Amino acid sequence: MWLFNDPPRKPLQERYQFEITDAWLEHVQKSSVRFNSGGSGSFVSEDGLIMSNHHVGANALQKLSDPQHDYLRHGFQARTLEQERRCTDLELNVLMSMEDVTARVNSAVKPGLSDEAAFKARRSVTAAIEKESQDQTGLRSDVVTLYQGGRYHLYRFKRYTDVRLVFAPEQQIAFFGGDPDNFEYPRYDLDICFFRAYENGKPAKVQHFLKWSERGTVENDLVFVSGHPGRTSRLLTVAELDYLRDYQLPKRLSRLFRSEVVLLSYSGRSQENARRARDDLFGAQNSRKALKGELAGLLDPKLMERKAAAEKKLREAVAARDDSKETLPAWDRIAAAQKILGENARAFNLLEGAAGFRSQLFSIARTLLRAADEKPKPNGERLREFTESARQSLEFQLFSEKPIYDDIEELELADSLTYLVEELGSTNKLVELILAGQSPQARATGLINGTKVKDVSVRKKLYEGGAVAIAASTDTMIELARLIDPDARAVRKIVEAQGEAKQQAHAQIAKARFAIEGTSNYPDATFTLRLAFGTVKGYEEGGKHIPSHTTIAGLYARAAEQEYRPPFDLPKLWLDRKRRLDLKTPLNFVSTADIIGGNSGSPTIDRKGELVGIIFDGNIQSLVLDFLYTDEQARALSVDSRGILESLRKAYDAKTLANELSKGGH
């Protein structure tokens, strides 16, 4: 997960005799696309065509669907530009430049400040850097924290907010095998989705896009993955990992079990319910399976022993150094901060994280309430999500016409209010105020029926009316948001201060690590652009060799073996057109590239910089990659560029699209 401005030149040279050029890097960087809904993608034609995963596009597909058009389930195909459908709230970012601003950020945080004051100082300088950059360049500008606080880089992104849906296959084939086969291998998934970026109402002309490889890969090929891994925990201290294992992961999992059951139960009542909940249910199941794997990894004493041994070694090395007196306390400082974070986690998750108020309408209401409070403040003193540099994205989301269903809102809100009571107790003062003498179910019904913020024009009015309009509002959701805001802000403040304490301590550890080990390592993932490399390679599992590639023939065999029962059923098109397809065409393959959630949709690239596949999953053994990299069994799964083209041409008759891929443009 290397930084594009600090690429792995040496290992690539030594191990693969591959010399990575600046031109290659720039080309790949600017061909890579971040999906702000959570995921990656890449430009694949000069006319702004973008490929990502079906499950990354799912959020947009869900929001474009209605009772008569279930695009998420049944797929979508625009045969002309006119038929391309504009997404309600999809924002894409392309990284244009990076700049190290560590010195400026750190110099603004004077030594001796309290954690809270240090946090404020850092927030202020960050907001200033971002605003300056945005004013100068017009680009979205984010200061990114790397090495848990060891470095600060300013990233500038080109934003695309007019993004249109071009093609999606049926969910059956995109997610063939469903939850049971998720994170497994061998696999047979056509997990792809095409969008097109528009500018000024016309397809965006882009300078950088990835050429489509018709050749694909063979075993042992060197491949690269350029994408946006969301979060890894490899540089965490043992105290932080203990917390993850003992509290955070079990707690998140138990919430996911609950959500999954609630959504499954709702979905079972009708097909329309199933349609409405489809993407949320996928998300709950996908996260649950990933987190179960992560927790299992942390519960393996061997992993934790390795982590403890590495930490001991580093602490000993630090102890032998001149600046040890300064650095050695960092680990204890992190442990102390982690303890306070643990004590506040429950309140933070429920109130600030809104685990007690799972409702889109609540979230909109809170954004309106806080915008009224934050906008009048100086830019550097605002909550991070209300700074000037974040404003465009915030407003784009807030005023989008995404569908909101009252029944799901009520279901989720009633369940989460019940969870709130369970967690804080029914005699808790705040809980009593929130429930207002009603049962969670009755209160949820009242809140949903009494709010008007579903109406975008109402939102705009309240947003533009600012503090006066908000103060005058008796909207049920605004009132709820107002009721909990003092507590939510208070616990957020504690969490931010402790986060700052950890960041400073990590910065010291990072400094020592750079001095001892050199900078020959990459920071933990932060949902920013990274470059991974590896080779196409099968592996051994349970005494059996799992080959690197699967084929379209394997897809049909797996479906037959499972008697075509969901989630192993095939779309009608695939049953009807089997004879047209070249069954030997590779469909999926694995490589040792280092990926994690957020990398979904990343292009898999060969030495020439051509697209040979698209990342869509990891195997079950890859889930420990959150904590350390291993290539023994952990594998990244890609859809093969050849399988994609074969499917588009012969199963979907999507000739225009296929030709655009082959030619790199219309």
Added chain:
Amino acid sequence: MWLFNDPPRKPLQERYQFEITDAWLEHVQKSSVRFNSGGSGSFVSEDGLIMSNHHVGANALQKLSDPQHDYLRHGFQARTLEQERRCTDLELNVLMSMEDVTARVNSAVKPGLSDEAAFKARRSVTAAIEKESQDQTGLRSDVVTLYQGGRYHLYRFKRYTDVRLVFAPEQQIAFFGGDPDNFEYPRYDLDICFFRAYENGKPAKVQHFLKWSERGTVENDLVFVSGHPGRTSRLLTVAELDYLRDYQLPKRLSRLFRSEVVLLSYSGRSQENARRARDDLFGAQNSRKALKGELAGLLDPKLMERKAAAEKKLREAVAARDDSKETLPAWDRIAAAQKILGENARAFNLLEGAAGFRSQLFSIARTLLRAADEKPKPNGERLREFTESARQSLEFQLFSEKPIYDDIEELELADSLTYLVEELGSTNKLVELILAGQSPQARATGLINGTKVKDVSVRKKLYEGGAVAIAASTDTMIELARLIDPDARAVRKIVEAQGEAKQQAHAQIAKARFAIEGTSNYPDATFTLRLAFGTVKGYEEGGKHIPSHTTIAGLYARAAEQEYRPPFDLPKLWLDRKRRLDLKTPLNFVSTADIIGGNSGSPTIDRKGELVGIIFDGNIQSLVLDFLYTDEQARALSVDSRGILESLRKAYDAKTLANELSKGGH
């Protein structure tokens, strides 16, 4: 939920001009059957034919199935006696007599004893009464605690352990609508299953069985339900209800969410997996839905206010009485005991309740270990499940050849060991000993691979070898059971002593209540035989009238409306034979009879004592019946006797069975 030896003569006389005779009561009592796997049923022919629900028979159906015969899913039909299949471990009980032994039990518990000593004294006298009765009558003899300790009755049961499967429909039609429609109404379920009791290898000849009503019911008919409600909480104090609401129900629910997801995920991988997990998954989903309803009830402040007001009124009435000094502290005593129970609940559930070791093999190993410890003790000092009167049932279970699947065992054990670590923490001393330096997954694999108790002959040898054989055993599961037994027994002892404290306090409250209100009330449910009554009656919901009866036509309409997608798909037989069926035949109906889980399979009976239906569910509004009875919307759901006969005759060509029902014998 009236006792058969204290029936509701007055309300029946006054409200329905129905005089309940001793002969009527005896006939109904002895026609009623308890399924020890959890449920109710009734004799429906003189040749030992028994009807219950499909979902009550499911446990037996699951255990009779194998990869080639999925009786639970596809149904079963014996066309001759020879084709009837003996169940692996199904024990049925028929209540033959009841005797009040309160005075003898209480006189053995001398005043001034500590809770622990009082518990021991009560256990000892109970075991003695049971053993005497069993020796004298040869009947299974259980001392039953009523009114939470206000009364003790000795119940004598005839046991049937040679029980054979006669008929089961497909799960699709028995549980049509599946989890989504569970606890809903209108419904269209053929939730029935027929067994036959055998004695000496021949069908049991029984004196009492229910005549089949061909007439059925109409709106406003008086009906009775005779069955075994499992547990209600209506006489609990507010302190106990608070505990249920704030701790016990949320905790049980979160375990159920987890189990459901684990089983669903396993089931999705193959049809054979789905077959193996079918009954467990049903159980998890059914309990989850019931408990969610109960919790929602307790979270309604109106319900809790009613409870608090009733308690206040009773306490005030007690305060006005002569013996108030003795009785008034009872409520505080219960609250104090409940507090200690709460503090020990986690350890009790994990260790003694085995929530940390969900594995049939573990449970077998523990029974073997404890049998070796308990058998040498005097009968009155043994753990309750090892007394002489419990021995036959214990051995019948222990040596049954029910199927045990290593993969499910490993799945459940790994998950529950993970849960154990989450609950007690990975640095807990006992947890460290249990995991032996391995991850939960690796440890589970080792435990399952290393045990031999799956083999019934090994179990017999260890059981007969007693303490010496057990002490010498190095079986992995025996060793695990041995490792945790001191802690498990210690926490059980605390829980038993506090249970005794609550029982004594409840006995005092009950005494006062009898004196103030008379004995015109029934005790909370205890999975013993009770008689409920009510009328056949539709209800209003969301401004709509829900009629009392549904028809076979409604079944087809509901399936069509849901486009025949599971769980709304119909068995092939039902699609093929639609034209044969009289679509106007009533299929399900609702009544105001007071039921709860455990009543499933209870006969619904008319004034004449004829069977007009069979209870299979309650509606969602009935779930608060756990806490108080209401007939506004709460309804008991029955399958209609007419719908059953029509289905057997025309859908299943089960003429022999249908004739046996009509004629009351072969």
